[in-house]
Amino acid sequence: MVLLGHPTAGATHHPGPSRRTLSLAFASAAAVLLAACWLVIQQYNERPPWAQDISYEAGFIQGNRIRHYDPTGRQAKDLLAGGCERFRAEGRGGLKATYDPGLWVAGCLDGAAGRQLEKQGLFH
Template sequence: MTMVLLGHQTVGAHRPGPSRRTLSLALASAAAVLLTGCWFVVRQYNERPPWADDVTYEAGFIQGNRVRQYDPTGQEVRKLLAGGCEELPSAGLGGRKASYNPGLWVDGCLAGAAGRQPERQGLLH
């Protein structure tokens, strides 16, 4: 590309950048580093997410809260508070998230069934 300035000579305005080969190698290297990092994260945590404790507590809380909201007589809530929350994960009814940490799932279930605010909610708990 040439640039013409009025009253002056023609000036070359083209500034060469990196070649396509260099850009391709840089992109391929960045993709390889990203994929390697993802592979290490998956290998480290497998099917259990790194924030599994928060997920477990919240899943238990949601279960207890749902029972509380949809129980018109209050009988199911009394069952949960009297030991039903402990029985659900041991019977396999707490779901996959309860298997990450059954104790935290039970704590969340009890908090939800009792109508308390969740203790472990948000980024800073």
């Protein structure tokens, strides 16, 4: 607070980078971040970085769900006898099956057979 007629004691100037230096630093950091994002998009396009794991797990979940909700066991046997390939060929595996169709079918077969998930957990 400044009182009229009194000297301004205690008001000191703290040296630091100028506004020009700060704005250049922020602009260069934004340019580097934009370039990194562009490289990642060019590398993976619409495919996620861990598409193989995603594809296998999606197939495993599909086969496992069918096995668990099949009271007679007929659908699980059908999956093991070529049903997983038919699911993928008909497009019933979804987008995740298109990342790596072979791994999606392998995951579906493992899930339908009741095997343990191959790469389970954070550290595999």
